[in-house]
Amino acid sequence: MHTVTLTKGVPDFREGQVSFDEDGHLERGNTPTVMNPNDKHALRTALQTKVRHGGRLSVMSMGPPGYGDVLGEAMESVYADELYLLSDRELAASDTWATAITIATGLQKLDETPDLVFAGFKTADGETGHTGPQACWCLDWPIITHVIALDVNEDEGTVRAKRLVEGDIEEIETVKAPMPAFVVADPEFEPTYRTAGDRLTLKDLRAETRERAKNHEEHLTTWDHADLNLDPDYIGLDGSPTIVSSVDPIPKAPAEREATMVNPGDEDGMNEVFDAMAAHAGGER
Template structure:
């Protein structure tokens, strides 16, 4: 079973240090970058699939060279065997459509030069775009079946079928069970929870973790970088030139003010420490 997990770096909005230039454009070089929170659920689904069915997992991301840190984090999380970074100035400022074209070209190149892919996993949406378009658009470019809002899944390797439960949001929350032939594209929902019920699965999980600890130390040896020429992409169809989305305006996100006041207490101040104890005691669950 061979899988690719798509992940992305996003601004660390929680730090309140998002930087914008005078035109209101995000300055990524001056803003801390973290892995997109929703991608963690895709990572967990890929890891569960590998633990249960074996195989090979590759991480893939599109962005500047600094996004290699996101792929390194992904390797630590899903014990991936290798990583692929799509990085090029020509790819800068891509909207979801231009991104999907690039990702699909990279997956096709992977299949031509590395191996056939059974599954591609992606997160629900990104924290900086909130569109949820990239996964479905990439699947459309590949002409693969796609299952979205997946909260549980398993594979029948003999029949080469994905069986999944997906969340359907309407007037009430519903769960439907679906099947899709491999290769297939999976978009995980934040409700996804991996399960390892068998002892063999838990032992395999432990073995993979131990093997990855050594691999991460030499992460650069397992990283491949492709630019738009490697992917045989026309610059007119990628990056800003290939992005039909028009952003009318951007509202800078101000640094969040602190809503809490701190009282400094010297550990040697018995009265002060007694007051701290009185404040904390109601939360301790005791008398």
């Protein structure tokens, strides 16, 4: 069993980390890069598969060399064996189309064809949700999206999954596909480890990875466009048909109420707070 999880580095959008210029544009240089938070659903699915079926687990990403640390973070959270980074100046400014071609090529270059590829739900910066399905389309493999439960039958070479189908009423559909296949986990996916055996395997993996993640660079393979044998005209900016014409900042909602800061140690201040609250204690506003 060999699985690959795709991940992406995104700006850390958490309060206090993210930095915008006065026009409301993201200042990438002043904002740390972290693993796409939405990729955790893919990682959880991959980890559950590894715990239940063993085998190799690789993590792949496309991005600048600094993404090595993002991959290190992914290694720790998913107890990965190997890391692959597709990184090259020629790959810069790729849209989802060019990225999908690059990723699909990277997946084909692996010495052992993956049985399953876990793609993230969507990225926190682009939010397209395209890259995984497009990469799958390039490979002409089946894809199962919105997965909430997964069962691999290694003997049959199939994967069976429950997926959420949203419509007038929410339905759960059970589907089966031959491997290799792409799987996109829904945020509703909750990994379950209900046997002592699974939890002990998790504990082993955690202990193994703690050592490995300290030197994650040693487990990192970096491929450029030449390694991947990709024509620069079909990748990067030149290979990207999408044009972003403009970006508008979302205006902040104006605050209507005034806020006063009170130190909890300040007795007079706290008394004022209680007095103010007491006026509404009857349930009036």
